[in-house]
Amino acid sequence: MTDTTTERIAALLSEGLTLRSRAQIEATFPARSLPPGAEVMRVPPSPTGFVHIGTIYAGLVNERIAHQSAGVFILRIEDTDKKREVAGSVARIVEAFDYFDLQYDEGPIREGAYGPYFQSQRGDIYMAYALELLRSGRAYPDFATPEELQATTAAQQAAKVRPGTYGKWALWREKTDEEVTAALDAGTPFVLRFKSTGSHEKRITYEDVFKGRMEVPENDLDVPLIKSDGTRLPTYHLAHVVDDTLMRVTKVFRSDEWLPSTALHIELCQALELTPFTYGHFAPISILDKNGGGKRKLSKRKDDEANVEFWIAAGYPVEGVKAYLLGLANSTFEDWYRSNPSVSLSEFPVSLEKLAASRAPLLDMAKLQDYCKDYIASLPQDEFNKRLIAAQTNKDFKHALEVNADYTNKVLEIERTGEKPRKDLAKWEDAFDNYAYFYDQLFTKDFAPQILAQLEDIDTKTVAHACAAFLESYDPADESQIWFEKLKAAAEKCGFATDNKAFKANPEKFVGNVADFARIVRVKLTGKNRTPDLTAIMRVMGIDRIKNRLQ
């Protein structure tokens, strides 16, 4: 290709952009003045829909490494693919980072000195580097149509060779100046491709922070650098190399899927005379396929759990989720957490070495809920009340909680004041099932309809009889022991067994046992057959409400 043709291509690519030289650009991204050992970390989500829990996981690890070393944590929006972009995604990303309290120092809204933090706004920067590659003969235009590319892949499959654009399979790699000029004259769209000088036969080695010494074949793929979709935006590869250099990122942590393209990124750095990065590749969170397909990466389409909005809507407490995620990242976390129950999670030192050992961990909702239950139970009463109410998405329930503030305070205190607070709630959403029956309208609407089914083994006459007998002697002032004595007395009066052994020996002699009798009271009062201590519940409900429900 002649210089004239090269410049014609360069002019086409830079049309309308205000290009600066590399030296000028690099002068505006000076070395950061940070204490020794400070790490500059980043997490680069794409605004292509909802926020993936893996992004939060990566965010958490990167944020910790950055901030525990007095470094910088960057949130960079990788929006170079305008076709896949979904409106509102950036707002969702920002919200999710806020919800999980992942404080980024630079990124959307929090503009820093190394921006812009949207890749789509850095087009002129990438182009300066792309043109340099073009001029140095390390990039070339490729006018191939999608059909031609497909045909190549088919031919490669037929020939049983590795697919991809490399060597003789790279259609436009060695075209003559005339051919290029002709395509240019015809106005054919083109991508700018990297011209790799690597060989699949030769090997390179590099050090991965998590996986140790890696020895892999050199890259020989001529990957696209600049797209032909009219945006003239870069692909990930160019953008990554340029941005992480300019933003002065010290360690590139990314998920395993990038492992195979690391050789390419190293070659790109060399072609641009940039220092290659320190990489660390970690395994993404996976999930057990519900259809029995085995372990696989958490997928956006199939798994609700992949979507952090699912977590936020259900009201999983941030601290519980983060504790679980930290446990996934570092196996030493569990012990630390146990021995430091009242210390903030941010005090936990995340270790790189421990992260190394982590395979693709399976998301274990049961374990995560266990963390969340413990956390919610540990909350002081006022904090518990405040957060529980704030998190409710059911308007009627939230209204009921707020309007009857004094009553609500008593309700939420049930069995939470002692040494061992109840652990009913794994997420704030669970509050409805645990507390809504205290409010008459909600009780009537959502709980009372279940009473019949819960008591179907006992005939209605017996139920009515039992309620009347129990009410007769009930006194809100009774301590739970007396309360139970009275319940037993009422049960006996109605033909229930008060001695479990006697009942088991001759069940036919009784209507039921004490447990059945208590169940009648419990279900009539709450619509549920499992609740906290009835004495406490009744004391809070008040005599009028009790009479109402037992009649």
Place this chain on the structure above:
RNA sequence: GGUCCCGUCGUCUAGUGGUCUUGGACACCUGGUUCUCAUCCAGGAGAUCGCGGGUUCGAAUCCCGCCGGGAUCACCA
């Protein structure tokens, strides 16, 4: 198919040549806590350390081969 990563109870993991007839956590089961639960406490079951060879007095740990799972080979990131 090529290349790379990974393989210890159901799950997450501890373990880097002897102290491991593999330890912990979650889940599960049993019993206890004078009504049902959430808990809590005590106990239990659960892993031929993917398989086969080798090195060694000795291997979950080192070496080789195999098998299995995953990732990647896009103008997606």
